[in-house]
Amino acid sequence: MGNTIEEEIKQEITENKILIYGKGTKAMPMCGFTVETIQFFNKYGYPFEVIDVLRNMEKREALSKMTNWPTLPKVFIDGQFYGDTDILDEMERNGEVKPLLDKAFGKG
Numbered sequence: 300m301g302n303t304i305e306e307e308i309k310q311e312i313t314e315n316k317i318l319i320y321g322k323g324t325k326a327m328p329m330c331g332f333t334v335e336t337i338q339f340f341n342k343y344g345y346p347f348e349v350i351d352v353l354r355n356m357e358k359r360e361a362l363s364k365m366t367n368w369p370t371l372p373k374v375f376i377d378g379q380f381y382g383d384t385d386i387l388d389e390m391e392r393n394g395e396v397k398p399l400l401d402k403a404f405g406k407g
Contacts, residue, residue: 304361312375316403317347320362321372325349335384336372339391345400377403 302310312318319336323329325348328337333349340347352359352371363369366380374381376399381387390396401407 304358305365308358308361308365311348311350312378315348315375316377317345317400318375319347319349319372320352320358320375321349322351322353323349324351329353330371332370332383333372336374336387339384339387343397343400345404376400 317340319333319340321328321330321333321336323333325337328334328349329351337349349372352362359371362373366373368380368382370383372383374383374387381390387396390399398407
């Protein structure tokens with residue numbers, strides 16, 4: 300018996316300090332919001348992963364249930380769900396993103 304979708308998601312969140320569930324991959328994003336999110340994290344220079352859930356409805360539904368957030372991308376930082384770039388842009392304006400990432404990666 301393999302892992303459930305929820306277990307798989309939890310494992311991915313654990314393995315990646317910054318994780319974006321989006322449409323497409325880091326190399327080939329398939330929507331503007333995913334591109335925006337990739338550009339957002341590129342500025343900080345920390346490693347991050349993009350997991351394509353465009354064609355994986357089961358995973359998308361599981362993620363929506365787990366996060367109570369219907370849209371993509373979904374961003375996780377250090378195991379915590381943070382929504383999308385609307386929320387991150389707001390956090391960035393408040394100076395909250397860099398300290399959060401520094402803490403996640405054990406700097407500072």
